[in-house]
Amino acid sequence: MDVKICGLGSEQTVDVAIASGASHVGFVFYPLSPRHVGPSHAGELAKRAKDQRVSVVAVTVDAGDGMLDAIVETVGPDMLQLHGKEEAYRVEEIKDRYGLPVMKAIAVETADDLSGIDEYADIADKLLFDAKAPKGAVLPGGNGVSFDWSILKDLKGDWFLSGGLSPDNVQEALRVCSPGGLDVSSSLESAPGTKDPERIRAFFAAIREAEAA
Numbered sequence: 094m095d096v097k098i099c100g101l102g103s104e105q106t107v108d109v110a111i112a113s114g115a116s117h118v119g120f121v122f123y124p125l126s127p128r129h130v131g132p133s134h135a136g137e138l139a140k141r142a143k144d145q146r147v148s149v150v151a152v153t154v155d156a157g158d159g160m161l162d163a164i165v166e167t168v169g170p171d172m173l174q175l176h177g178k179e180e181a182y183r184v185e186e187i188k189d190r191y192g193l194p195v196m197k198a199i200a201v202e203t204a205d206d207l208s209g210i211d212e213y214a215d216i217a218d219k220l221l222f223d224a225k226a227p228k229g230a231v232l233p234g235g236n237g238v239s240f241d242w243s244i245l246k247d248l249k250g251d252w253f254l255s256g257g258l259s260p261d262n263v264q265e266a267l268r269v270c271s272p273g274g275l276d277v278s279s280s281l282e283s284a285p286g287t288k289d290p291e292r293i294r295a296f297f298a299a300i301r302e303a304e305a306a
């Protein structure tokens with residue numbers, strides 16, 4: 094199973110995520126986030142991950158071409174994660190401009206939120222289902238909030254699940270639905286923006302236990 098550890102900000106935690114089994118590492122380019130990293134620091138961390146053959150994902154929110162140009166040039170991501178309100182035409186525009194795989198985040202609270210996914214499924218390389226941000230939240234993701242995973246129980250294909258996943262609930266999530274990948278961030282932190290190596294290891298241990306069951 095693919096596992097993306099998102100919102101990394103230090104060499105040590107990049108190394109711990111990879112040593113624990115991450116297939117993807119995510120860097121957040123959103124100044125309002127405590128996990129925001131500037132392109133040049135992210136470029137160094139990305140090189141470290143790529144040297145270890147792990148995919149680098151750049152997480153952006155309704156970013157314009159100028160910001161995406163800078164990220165693509167400086168960081169050289171393997172994938173762009175679009176975590177804002179990007180419409181399907183914009184997803185297509187970004188794919189055409191950069192020639193990179195794109196993962197589109199879909200905010201879910203109820204089954205109705207899946208009604209528009211077909212137009213994205215035709216364009217995006219992957220869909221990522223995340224919890225809808227709580228009212229008044231500053232961030233569209235990274236809020237540590239889960240949703241009712243049974244909404245996705247019949248969904249086939251190779252999609253990612255995120256939203257409040259943690260070492261304590263990931264086994265239950267995998268009993269309820271069948272994602273091809275998991276994406277996690279805030280539950281693995283000791284403080285907002287600071288990943289905790291022990292929590293990262295515990296997350297992978299819980300996944301391994303679920304896979305062995």
Ligand SMILES: O=C(O)c1ccccc1N[C@@H]1O[C@H](COP(=O)(O)O)[C@@H](O)[C@H]1O
Nearest residue numbers: 099126234235237255256257277278279
């Ligand atoms: O993590 C952030 O700060 C962030 C900011 C803006 C957009 C997306 C962000 N993270 C993504 O949010 C989800 C869920 O995170 P969590 O595990 O609930 O904290 C995940 O896909 C991150 O890539």
